[in-house]
Amino acid sequence: MKKAVVLLSAMALAASTWAVEVGKPAPDFTGTDINGKTIHLSDYKDKIVVIESYNQDCPYCHNQYKTGAMQALQRDLRAKGVVWLLVDSVNPKNMSYRTPEQARKEMAAEKMDVTAWIDDSSGQIGRLYDMKTTPDMYVINQEGILVYHGAIDNKPDPFHNPRSADNYVRDAVNALLAGKPIQVSETKPYGCSVKYAD
Amino acid sequence: MNVRRIGIILACLLCLAAFNATAAHTQARLILSADTPKPGGTVWAGVELRMEPGWHTYWKNPGAAGMATKIEWQLPPGISAGPIEWPLPEKLPPAEVTTYGYDNEVVLLAPLKLADDLKPGLLKLKANVSWLECKDVCIPAGTNVQSTLNIGNETRPSADAALLRLWQTKIPQTNAPFSFRAWLEQPTAPDLRPLVIEGDQTPVLTKPPGRVDFFPDAANNFEVRAATDRVPIPAGFCLRKLVKKFSGNWPKEISGVMVMDDNGRRKGYAVHLLVADKMPVAATIPAAAPGSMTGSRPDLPLMLLYAFIGGLILNVMPCVLPVIALKILGFVSEARSEPRRVRNLGLLYALGVLVSFLALAGIVIGVKAAGHRAGWGMQFGSPIFIVCLTTLVTLVALNLFGVFQVTLGGRALNSAGELASRHGAPGAFFNGVLATALATPCTAPVLATAVGFALLQGNPAVVILIFLAVGVGLAAPYVALICNPVLLKFLPKPGAWMERFKIAMGFPMLATAVWLFNLAYDDYGKNVLWLGVFLVVVALAAWIFGEFVQRGRRHQSAAALAALIVLLGGYLFALERELDWRAPVVQTASSVSLKDSTDGINWQPWSPEAVAQARAAGHPVLVDFTADWCLTCQVNKKLALEAPSVAAKLKALDAVALVADYTHFPERITAELNLYHRAGVPLVLIYPRDAGTPPLVLPTVLTPGIVLTALARAAGPGPSASANPL
Numbered sequence: 001m002k003k004a005v006v007l008l009s010a011m012a013l014a015a016s017t018w019a020v021e022v023g024k025p026a027p028d029f030t031g032t033d034i035n036g037k038t039i040h041l042s043d044y045k046d047k048i049v050v051i052e053s054y055n056q057d058c059p060y061c062h063n064q065y066k067t068g069a070m071q072a073l074q075r076d077l078r079a080k081g082v083v084w085l086l087v088d089s090v091n092p093k094n095m096s097y098r099t100p101e102q103a104r105k106e107m108a109a110e111k112m113d114v115t116a117w118i119d120d121s122s123g124q125i126g127r128l129y130d131m132k133t134t135p136d137m138y139v140i141n142q143e144g145i146l147v148y149h150g151a152i153d154n155k156p157d158p159f160h161n162p163r164s165a166d167n168y169v170r171d172a173v174n175a176l177l178a179g180k181p182i183q184v185s186e187t188k189p190y191g192c193s194v195k196y197a198d
Numbered sequence: 199m200n201v202r203r204i205g206i207i208l209a210c211l212l213c214l215a216a217f218n219a220t221a222a223h224t225q226a227r228l229i230l231s232a233d234t235p236k237p238g239g240t241v242w243a244g245v246e247l248r249m250e251p252g253w254h255t256y257w258k259n260p261g262a263a264g265m266a267t268k269i270e271w272q273l274p275p276g277i278s279a280g281p282i283e284w285p286l287p288e289k290l291p292p293a294e295v296t297t298y299g300y301d302n303e304v305v306l307l308a309p310l311k312l313a314d315d316l317k318p319g320l321l322k323l324k325a326n327v328s329w330l331e332c333k334d335v336c337i338p339a340g341t342n343v344q345s346t347l348n349i350g351n352e353t354r355p356s357a358d359a360a361l362l363r364l365w366q367t368k369i370p371q372t373n374a375p376f377s378f379r380a381w382l383e384q385p386t387a388p389d390l391r392p393l394v395i396e397g398d399q400t401p402v403l404t405k406p407p408g409r410v411d412f413f414p415d416a417a418n419n420f421e422v423r424a425a426t427d428r429v430p431i432p433a434g435f436c437l438r439k440l441v442k443k444f445s446g447n448w449p450k451e452i453s454g455v456m457v458m459d460d461n462g463r464r465k466g467y468a469v470h471l472l473v474a475d476k477m478p479v480a481a482t483i484p485a486a487a488p489g490s491m492t493g494s495r496p497d498l499p500l501m502l503l504y505a506f507i508g509g510l511i512l513n514v515m516p517c518v519l520p521v522i523a524l525k526i527l528g529f530v531s532e533a534r535s536e537p538r539r540v541r542n543l544g545l546l547y548a549l550g551v552l553v554s555f556l557a558l559a560g561i562v563i564g565v566k567a568a569g570h571r572a573g574w575g576m577q578f579g580s581p582i583f584i585v586c587l588t589t590l591v592t593l594v595a596l597n598l599f600g601v602f603q604v605t606l607g608g609r610a611l612n613s614a615g616e617l618a619s620r621h622g623a624p625g626a627f628f629n630g631v632l633a634t635a636l637a638t639p640c641t642a643p644v645l646a647t648a649v650g651f652a653l654l655q656g657n658p659a660v661v662i663l664i665f666l667a668v669g670v671g672l673a674a675p676y677v678a679l680i681c682n683p684v685l686l687k688f689l690p691k692p693g694a695w696m697e698r699f700k701i702a703m704g705f706p707m708l709a710t711a712v713w714l715f716n717l718a719y720d721d722y723g724k725n726v727l728w729l730g731v732f733l734v735v736v737a738l739a740a741w742i743f744g745e746f747v748q749r750g751r752r753h754q755s756a757a758a759l760a761a762l763i764v765l766l767g768g769y770l771f772a773l774e775r776e777l778d779w780r781a782p783v784v785q786t787a788s789s790v791s792l793k794d795s796t797d798g799i800n801w802q803p804w805s806p807e808a809v810a811q812a813r814a815a816g817h818p819v820l821v822d823f824t825a826d827w828c829l830t831c832q833v834n835k836k837l838a839l840e841a842p843s844v845a846a847k848l849k850a851l852d853a854v855a856l857v858a859d860y861t862h863f864p865e866r867i868t869a870e871l872n873l874y875h876r877a878g879v880p881l882v883l884i885y886p887r888d889a890g891t892p893p894l895v896l897p898t899v900l901t902p903g904i905v906l907t908a909l910a911r912a913a914g915p916g917p918s919a920s921a922n923p924l
Contacts, residue, residue: 193263193295
């Protein structure tokens with residue numbers, strides 16, 4: 001236990017020195033997806049990567065999915081060659097935790113179109129990226145630089161129609177693809193708190 | 199009688215009418231302060247939210263996650279609602295996603311203004327309330343609440359009036375009975391800057407001092423992080439929080455609530471901070487003397503006394519001692535023969551010290567005027583200064599060994615006495631300058647306080663006064679000696695021993711040169727070899743000069759030329775070409791050298807974030823602010839911080855040890871030191887395990903006992919045990 005605390009604080013320290021910062025290289029990570037596949041961020045060099053912190057039980061995430069807006073965004077962007085990594089950092093004791101089996105079902109039921117759903121129940125990736133909320137969005141450019149971090153859109157509300165909001169992720173990725181500067185590169189993420197392991 | 203009965207019946211009716219709505223885990227109800235108000239007045243309305251155990255709802259600024267509760271009024275004509283008045287919320291865990299909200303229950307208040315021309319009769323008030331309730335999961339919920347007002351001739355309080363009054367007392371007051379300053383420090387990352395809020399007093403008199411915190415209002419393009427560092431200051435409070443900017447400019451104004459703890463009762467004051475872009479120079483609370491934390495503010499005379507005593511103590515600090523040896527020698531050699539001359543030379547020495555301190559004061563004022571932060575011993579951060587001083591000290595050592603004469607100390611033994619006497623005056627003056635230059639890396643006890651006070655002053659006159667007082671202290675022993683001929687009698691008689699003593703004193707001087715040389719390593723790395731080569735060449739030139747110019751009989755000018763050529767060649771080749779001494783390798787932030795230790799203290803580089811992280815994880819934290827050129831720091835480290843007992847205690851407490859390397863004057867460490875009203879290192883802080891308690895500031899000179907006591911206090915749970923700085 002003590003060891004775990006030391007390890008954790010060491011991780012926390014490491015995280016503080018590696019804290020993600022817009023305009024700086026996004027730190028690499030290794031995770032396992034719900035199909036048991038090992039995923040490294042560095043696997044996707046030269047590609048635009050979107051990272052989404054996710055918890056379907058959170059009304060803010062749920063609103064994006066039940067309206068189909070998130071899936072549409074995933075489809076659109078992936079068709080343009082974008083990699084979409086979904087990070088689920090909910091700890092196993094929380095009722096929102098999904099076993100890989102449940103996660104695979106949820107992914108099919110919601111018709112999600114993502115490159116991988118990473119089981120981050122240890123919270124390692126979430127903490128490395130300082131994810132505060134679900135959803136919390138990251139866009140990494142082809143050079144591995146974090147170019148957007150923050151809210152999914154400009155309507156911090158669990159009931160709005162996402163299609164009528166300004167979607168920061170879509171704007172950032174489209175700007176990257178068009179070779180234009182990104183208008184909004186950082187916003188305050190909104191949503192439920194990530195249910196990290198203690 | 200009649201009226202009263204009707205009143206009771208009405209009240210019962212209203213009870214029934216009050217619409218109780220139940221959502222998943224929160225119950226909402228609309229309550230009013232009066233049920234029969236007369237037109238033209240104000241009635242307080244409250245939306246009472248009762249949460250099931252473990253569930254909470256959010257404040258107007260939910261924090262890192264969550265959503266503020268919303269009230270949408272549906273009011274009849276003639277009644278208008280003011281904005282929601284939010285009772286003081288709690289900070290809700292976890293630390294990594296801190297939110298502001300309410301556990302168990304809350305009443306959100308709003309004033310309802312009644313028009314003058316309202317007709318008597320029943321009016322239905324409705325509101326749609328929506329909130330986010332969270333426990334292990336978050337659920338958005340909402341409901342319609344309603345209540346009824348009976349407009350009458352006379353205002354009578356309702357059954358809920360007492361409850362509303364109770365919650366009204368929890369609304370932050372707007373007339374904060376204290377003044378405060380706020381400023382942003384240098385960015386720790388492009389979009390991250392520490393915000394410092396300093397208050398001149400804690401209005402709620404608390405023993406122990408209450409925990410002060412700041413809950414920010416929500417803002418669009420920036421966010422004030424929830425973690426709060428409390429910096430101990432003698433009076434008032436000082437907080438530091440991180441501000442993250444999302445877009446646009448840095449905020450000039452930040453509003454929120456200052457939260458004070460009054461013996462367990464929390465009080466909030468709504469404040470609007472005007473945020474300066476840098477630390478306001480003149481507005482800083484002066485420091486108190488260490489060890490005398492009485493809470494009273496130090497005054498100038500006391501600080502001058504500290505400066506003087508600090509200067510006195512400097513005389514016996516290791517950096518200055520070799521110069522002192524020279525000085526003693528000078529006295530001995532002159533004392534008998536020419537007491538008058540001794541007095542003059544002594545005064546000249548004192549003048550040298552004072553002029554140097556004046557120059558230092560001037561530099562400090564200039565640096566401050568340019569908007570930078572000044573630090574004691576900051577010249578040691580300049581590699582050029584170190585190279586010059588190393589060369590100079592080497593030459594002084596060679597001179598003491600008798601390689602050549604510049605007639606610094608051993609003038610009386612010089613065969614060319616007449617010549618020397620002419621050099622005596624500048625020599626004495628120079629001695630004073632040298633003593634000052636070498637004194638700065640040694641922060642003597644007591645001195646730190648006075649100089650810290652001086653460096654934070656906006657008034658240049660105070661800076662000059664304090665620095666002069668230090669100089670007077672440094673020079674005082676000699677002035678006392680020469681002004682009192684009786685004392686001179688206690689000095690030993692001159693003789694052959696003096697030559698030996700002089701040479702012996704060359705060794706501490708050589709040791710000083712080695713120490714300075716070691717400092718240069720940081721700037722030049724392996725290339726420092728070429729500085730060594732240059733020093734050897736300088737020694738060679740000095741020898742040629744001494745042997746063939748000063749003591750030689752023939753070809754003196756040729757020898758002088760040879761010495762000059764050797765010196766110049768050495769300079770051009772070693773310093774200019776190989777070392778490139780004026781453009782040393784620039785130290786990058788990432789190359790913070792962790793001072794290795796042999797006894798298992800795992801020193802980590804300091805940063806405010808590292809402190810926050812470690813505290814969030816529940817560790818006590820020890821921070822050693824140190825510099826390679828700070829001898830006091832090295833001694834503290836060797837004798838106290840790394841004593842086996844202290845190392846064992848740190849391990850036992852699971853404490854995090856951080857080292858802040860001030861060798862090259864990083865701006866953020868200067869800022870941190872200034873926060874603690876220190877002008878330089880050493881500074882050792884111990885943050886208690888309880889993250890809400892401000893750090894303990896340890897004295898300048900440490901013993902293992904002091905550190906162990908502080909660590910024991912830091913480990914303890916009670917704020918009362920650790921509230922008083924050592």
